[in-house]
Amino acid sequence: MSVTDMFSHIQGFLSADQDVREDIRKVVQNLEQTAREILTVLQSVHQASGFKEIPSKCEKARELFCTVRTHISDLKTKFPVEQYYRFHEHWRFVLQRLAFLAAFVVYLESEALVTREEVARILGIEVVREKGFHLDVEDYLAGVLIMASELSRLAVNSVTAGDYSRPLRISNFINELDSGFRLLNLKNDPLRKRYDGLKYDVKKIEEVVYDLSIRGLAKEPEAIEK
Amino acid sequence: MSVTDMFSHIQGFLSADQDVREDIRKVVQNLEQTAREILTVLQSVHQASGFKEIPSKCEKARELFCTVRTHISDLKTKFPVEQYYRFHEHWRFVLQRLAFLAAFVVYLESEALVTREEVARILGIEVVREKGFHLDVEDYLAGVLIMASELSRLAVNSVTAGDYSRPLRISNFINELDSGFRLLNLKNDPLRKRYDGLKYDVKKIEEVVYDLSIRGLAKEPEAIEK
């Protein structure tokens, strides 16, 4: 094979790679669009009027996750399944956002931490790499951490909306999460940085609980029978 | 044509270009000067004493915008209109500042979001590119985002000045703005980065409202029937 042939050959690889990336980028844009829509639906829980509508908002979000699953099915067809990490950077960001949204919906519905399996099911993907397009553990954890920061906002806004028991429940939840994260040995990577943020969320919520308790507004949290 | 002739000819082009840029730079300096003056006028709203003077300050600012329009008229004469984007970098920064100032004046007057058309009118320029020196949509949005961060400061200072209802109105306004931005599909550019800052403004304002609520200082904002 001549040098020229060799380079044409390699050029073939490279072009194919670029085409794949182009395809992926397009589907990822659609995913981002849907993710923003879900977020808009869920944002209303922060408003005074939104608190009673949580169930309906969650339902609405659940419906939009159908669209997410469709886009992801589409995404899976764009590249060989065993090369997930080759293109990971393209969808990593949106997948973390989606994991956050799934975790947030589940929390709003049940006040429990979504499992990685459950997120995978909501997004229509796998947990185990060997089985296909999957949810990386780091991406799952990043999604959970985004939710933690959303919950600290929710604790603040609950008080504004006059719901004084929710912050205490959030506080318990987030403390448990914090205990979980403390078990991990993270590298100096974006996840570590996000995890550092969790400490501030815990602190903020603690402050809300404190504010309520010195005013006698914090009921003994009977709600934690879960 | 000899090489020497060709290059002499080219030098003509280059000199002309440099002269145009020099002229633009001078007018832009004047614009920056006026922009700083308007800012100084408007800064007083952050002070306890400044709250009642908002209308008069806005009037004062409106007058200074006359000077802005004069400078911009001057600017327009410095280069052929269809080469707007050739020299865009020279005035982009100051134009965003001016869009912010216009948006801030309008907000202070009416507590409403200025439209791009309105900003263009205040600056004496066009909205539609084809019609002449115009306000790029990105520059308009950048101006709006600068205002958002100014409003979070205003919410804080309102409380200090004893105005407990303004933060609630700002909170509603900024939430609406946030929803608006969520409709946009921004590229990974400076505007996107600025937008990422918006969520901190939203959070800050929510915390102000929280502080008022928990202390029973937040009146039901009856005024927001809009």
Place this chain on the structure above:
Amino acid sequence: MSVTDMFSHIQGFLSADQDVREDIRKVVQNLEQTAREILTVLQSVHQASGFKEIPSKCEKARELFCTVRTHISDLKTKFPVEQYYRFHEHWRFVLQRLAFLAAFVVYLESEALVTREEVARILGIEVVREKGFHLDVEDYLAGVLIMASELSRLAVNSVTAGDYSRPLRISNFINELDSGFRLLNLKNDPLRKRYDGLKYDVKKIEEVVYDLSIRGLAKEPEAIEK
């Protein structure tokens, strides 16, 4: 108009802009591909065997410039003509490469400096900005400077291929070019940096001529009676 309406409207603008850029990028990729093909054709003149084939290689390149013109016609349809500078960065690089290739072909054919008009004609574009998609003078000059460095390589390889008179002609040509550039008052920009490289090309070619002279291989270049 509500905030939501305003932002939906704005999203229209942004999408349109992104679509335009996407379209431009695709055409520019095609242009780059063709430019690389022309380069491959012309690179062969550096080979011993390539010297006699210069005319046929030039012809081949000329044919490929047809494709270039097609792509550029295509490019012109992608955006309003007066927004040239808005998107300039997208095609600036490839346009300089194409200007170089045009200049190189013309030099190989006629040993003369291509004019800006001629480059524009070869690329199927305008010289005068007002008339449409044009060749900026800086881009033309950048193309010429790339050619200068290619010519210093050609001088070396001519000798290797046994052609002892070509370096002398190149030397005269490049000296004339250098004088031309000295007429220009360049800003401290990429073009200036490129121009600083020209003196190395001049020196390199002078050394080739020297090597030939001292060995009596440099015939009195009778052709240069100019």
Place this chain on the structure above:
Amino acid sequence: MSVTDMFSHIQGFLSADQDVREDIRKVVQNLEQTAREILTVLQSVHQASGFKEIPSKCEKARELFCTVRTHISDLKTKFPVEQYYRFHEHWRFVLQRLAFLAAFVVYLESEALVTREEVARILGIEVVREKGFHLDVEDYLAGVLIMASELSRLAVNSVTAGDYSRPLRISNFINELDSGFRLLNLKNDPLRKRYDGLKYDVKKIEEVVYDLSIRGLAKEPEAIEK
């Protein structure tokens, strides 16, 4: 004069220059040492216990400024006065630090903005270039900006130490400073960048005042009738 003589002669010049620089470097090192000592003295105001000791700390710092004046007298003897700008880079950094420290002492003593004349007096140098070793206006401004950021820290720590009125006074002071800077037309240089940081200090201090106000801890600062 032979080439050797010429170069020997020139070596004389170069050695002299190097000696001057060496001498300057040594004195500047001493200045830096003293500046660090003053800083250590003044840092203690951030500690709870330090607040009552401000007067004694200021006195201590004033004494150390004697040493500064001695070092600067020494510095002046190291080079001809009209070559100030030749060696400016050597002492620019430390001079800005010293201007900061002088401004900080004066603020702690009198809660007023030190004038350039006063800084010059404290450092034992001139204001007017023509009169001798002087304080460049940019260096004075840089020192003032460093102080602004130290004051925002001081506002925070005052509260921690239980002094609730100081932050209000700092807030008024820093706002005045901000207005002052808005009168300046700064180039795009390090000073401009430092000035951009001022708005964060302003905001930070406003938030401290807010925290105090909302808790009813901010007494009407009767002193500010200006």
Place this chain on the structure above:
Amino acid sequence: MSVTDMFSHIQGFLSADQDVREDIRKVVQNLEQTAREILTVLQSVHQASGFKEIPSKCEKARELFCTVRTHISDLKTKFPVEQYYRFHEHWRFVLQRLAFLAAFVVYLESEALVTREEVARILGIEVVREKGFHLDVEDYLAGVLIMASELSRLAVNSVTAGDYSRPLRISNFINELDSGFRLLNLKNDPLRKRYDGLKYDVKKIEEVVYDLSIRGLAKEPEAIEK
């Protein structure tokens, strides 16, 4: 004095400084223009035809130095003489180029190294700093080093032009220069880097002399009885 007054006052200083710099920049542009013209005149010595015209070219250059002196007189009026080093960076580059051109003219006329005094005289400036606008020793040396590299080019081109004795004379001259520089104790600065380039010039010229020797073209350089 109020803070506002202080800052207005300071703005006066800053504006004045900016005006001075603007003025200097304009004169420096003129100087650069003239320097390029002188260079174009002198470049012709590298061409076969140019060798006999050296005297007339030098005369022509000498005339252009009148214009240089006029520009420099003009430059001197733009700022107070004792602030030379404050603005040094503005003209340092062009002054080194002019020193080179003066050194080159003198070499072409007399084959001797121009003294710093002589360069100063040609440029109409001082040698001694105390006396006024002067030529820094580093700038003089930089000019001399630029000339050395021009001489290595000249040695090469002399051979091409059939002048076989000039390279030997250049070789002796450059060796003397090299010895001279070896007397200097240079800092690790741009000048040192330029000096490191000198050894390549020395080597190149030695190789030219070698080429002449081995071919029996190098006459005993009787002329070097100095």
Place this chain on the structure above:
Amino acid sequence: MSVTDMFSHIQGFLSADQDVREDIRKVVQNLEQTAREILTVLQSVHQASGFKEIPSKCEKARELFCTVRTHISDLKTKFPVEQYYRFHEHWRFVLQRLAFLAAFVVYLESEALVTREEVARILGIEVVREKGFHLDVEDYLAGVLIMASELSRLAVNSVTAGDYSRPLRISNFINELDSGFRLLNLKNDPLRKRYDGLKYDVKKIEEVVYDLSIRGLAKEPEAIEK
């Protein structure tokens, strides 16, 4: 021990370190001065007239090496012997130059490669690290490579001076050296870069030998009875 004490303690270390470095720098400057003097003595061998004076020049250089030894003795007293590599960077450069000068003298005297032991002896230092201030193998090799490049210059200048046998001897010598260096596994460090230069020296000398041989000037190198 309090934190303050701890830092004073560490500050002690750091100051001591800086003093040591200052002392070293001064001695190194003296060494550099002497190295430049030796170089000036040895440079004369490149001149036609210098060839017969080689022995006397070498003697002169040998004398100057006494001064070198004195300076190095001085240097040794400036730091603890087992911390050689802590300060290595300070003298590495000059030590390589000195190794080169020693190698060059030895070559000129005996046309043999100086051993590392011999260089160490000439400089008055050790070969083995454990025994004291020593010559690092990399520094020795760097010195040898600088010499190789000096020899390629010498080969060229020998021909100019009419000595046609020396280049052949140099050629043999340098080829042996090249064989030696090929045995080494170098890292991507400065030494590797220098070694890459050796290939060009070998090439240059080969070209000189070639030039001599095609002209029948190369005697069968009987001289290689060594």
Place this chain on the structure above:
Amino acid sequence: AALQRDVSANPSSPVVAAFRVFQLELDAKHDKYERLVKISRDVTIESKRTIFLLHRVTNVPNAEEVLNEAEGKLDAVRQKIGQIAEELRGEDIYQFHRAFTPGIQEYVEAASFLHYIRHRSLISLEEINARLVFMRTERAELKGSVEAEPPGAYVLTFQVTPSDYLLGVADLTGELMRMCISSVGNGDIDTPFQLSQFLRQIYDGFSFIGNTGPYEVSKKLHTLRQSLGKVEDACYTLRVRGSEIPKHMLADLFCSRTAHVDPEEGLV
């Protein structure tokens, strides 16, 4: 010409013989450098994991257990440092310093963190070095058994340089800041004030050293200042919110949070 070239390749040439020696010397040095880099990476990873472990102290009941576990992990790290010391036996440590400095800095960070948690003070360089003394048994094949030395055992030491110590301590401040924020989140009011005091001392210490320290320290000074700012902000918030406690609740609070309330801190 072809002939003389073959001569030069002659393996019996003294030049070639000398270069064979250089080859061995250089290869041995590079190999040692590589081994040190590898050990250093291990030291880094294990030290980092120890730091993570130590952060768990603030919200588990059995703090002592965690501290002991951390001590155990650091013992293992010290064994690795012992390997470094072994490699550096008889060498000039500065010759290979670049190979192991990242690991050592991370170890200083971990060891000083553990020390702070235990003793609420800054470990000194001497204390660090005192733990880096290793007993070794002479390997039989290296030395003959007939020598006069005590048979078998010898002492190896590793000396952390002042600048590695400083850089480790600079990084420690980041961990202390994290610990402070966590403490607030865990309702521990004491620790933040202690930490702000301690961090301020370290910050003052670094300011005092200023630009006379190694270059990397100046780079870390900015982060250090930010960390201090975060800790000071946390204390500020604690103080400000503490100002609101209604008088009638004070008693309750003193009951439920006795462990946390520093009498010196007044209202809180």
Place this chain on the structure above:
Amino acid sequence: AALQRDVSANPSSPVVAAFRVFQLELDAKHDKYERLVKISRDVTIESKRTIFLLHRVTNVPNAEEVLNEAEGKLDAVRQKIGQIAEELRGEDIYQFHRAFTPGIQEYVEAASFLHYIRHRSLISLEEINARLVFMRTERAELKGSVEAEPPGAYVLTFQVTPSDYLLGVADLTGELMRMCISSVGNGDIDTPFQLSQFLRQIYDGFSFIGNTGPYEVSKKLHTLRQSLGKVEDACYTLRVRGSEIPKHMLADLFCSRTAHVDPEEGLV
């Protein structure tokens, strides 16, 4: 508040249990990454040494011996790559790609250099990969012996990515340039012309790929162009100096340098 916190530290909490699993998963991944980095460093060093060895070919009489020695060294490197393949068994190789890409690129450089010296042609990606197939014996403790598979043996492969291949070839050009200059110095006139031809082809190949390749390639393109320039200059010099051979010497030269003179090259 203190009470509920203790609950969260409860090891029986499902959240904590889940995170214990994550801890294992993350630690296992980091450990594997570290092991790969270490193997990659070994691959780099040994490949570099092979390249140095190959440069000795041009001036020793026994070239074949050197080539065989190099082949042996590369066999050892391939064993190391086998270890990488072992680590990557069942993994997505792109997940750990950053850990071993430097080593693999250096291996491609060494292997393609050896191939060029032997065959004067560019080794293909397929040929590279064909040598990275490893037979392994199943370790007994990993799999039960009762399984249906052929007892013990299995095949492991390692696939070099096109972009690692390209980056390795880009670096190869630097070595070829060195070889070219050495050849001139050794009086070998043939090789430089061959090399300039070959390098030109590679350069044209890279130009053809242009900016569609990985980002690092574009960075190396400049160095590649410089190398080509040096080789072209060397050929130029050979040609120019060859022009001076006096007619009467041609015969002599043909006798003494037959091996070196390419008839196609005319006068030289």
